[in-house]
Amino acid sequence: xxxxxxxxxxxxxxxxxxxxxxxxxxxxxxxxxxxxxxxxxxxxxxxxxxxxxxxxxxxxxxxxxxxxxxxxxxxxxxxxxxxxxxxxxxxxxxxxxxxxxxxxxxxxxxxxxxxxxxxxxxxxxxxxxxxxxxxxxxxxxxxxxxxxxxxxxxxxxxxxxxxxxxxxxxxxxxxxxxxxxxxxxxxxxxxxxxxxxxxxxxxxxxxxxxxx
Numbered sequence: 001x002x003x004x005x006x007x008x009x010x011x012x013x014x015x016x017x018x019x020x021x022x023x024x025x026x027x028x029x030x031x032x033x034x035x036x037x038x039x040x041x042x043x044x045x046x047x048x049x050x051x052x053x054x055x056x057x058x059x060x061x062x063x064x065x066x067x068x069x070x071x072x073x074x075x076x077x078x079x080x081x082x083x084x085x086x087x088x089x090x091x092x093x094x095x096x097x098x099x100x101x102x103x104x105x106x107x108x109x110x111x112x113x114x115x116x117x118x119x120x121x122x123x124x125x126x127x128x129x130x131x132x133x134x135x136x137x138x139x140x141x142x143x144x145x146x147x148x149x150x151x152x153x154x155x156x157x158x159x160x161x162x163x164x165x166x167x168x169x170x171x172x173x174x175x176x177x178x179x180x181x182x183x184x185x186x187x188x189x190x191x192x193x194x195x196x197x198x199x200x201x202x203x204x205x206x207x208x209x210x211x212x
Contacts, residue, residue, distance in 0.1 A: 029055035
């Protein structure tokens with residue numbers, strides 16, 4: 001099938017290439033290989049044919065390391081980022097990119113960093129410049145206000161993205177795009193754990209805690 005890379009990731013790659021023109025690209029990656037296609041992965045095109053992940057080789061051949069660049073992206077708290085994997089670690093979902101946990105996948109990502117962006121098209125195709133110096137990034141107010149409040153009875157891609165996020169946190173439900181009782185229970189449980197109002201409604205505060 002035809003595919004394209006998310007515009008946000010095209011911009012990130014362009015910025016890194018411009019900053020480190022001599023960098024090694026051997027371990028760079030976009031669309032997944034056969035092994036990726038046989039499992040769920042952001043390297044596989046979504047239902048719109050968009051790949052929402054890239055790999056960046058760790059050898060920048062510049063005055064900064066990839067670890068420093070990744071630290072800057074994490075410090076920026078960019079809402080476009082879904083998660084980052086590097087050196088056997090993965091950013092913890094809902095931690096605002098500030099916490100690492102051990103990554104248990106087969107590939108420890110020791111030679112490159114994996115960066116996935118969020119499934120909302122308004123985020124993954126947001127081609128604003130990335131902050132590679134750690135300056136906090138904020139979505140434009142118009143974009144923030146346009147993100148839908150999700151509640152029981154809602155259906156669609158935004159609900160499915162929510163469910164996928166909750167499943168990654170070990171909540172037992174199906175990613176069927178239908179905000180039913182099980183999804184509401186999972187949201188209430190998550191809100192309780194995070195000290196939020198446990199109303200089962202995914203508004204701005206809950207979205208920020210979930211990182212979506």
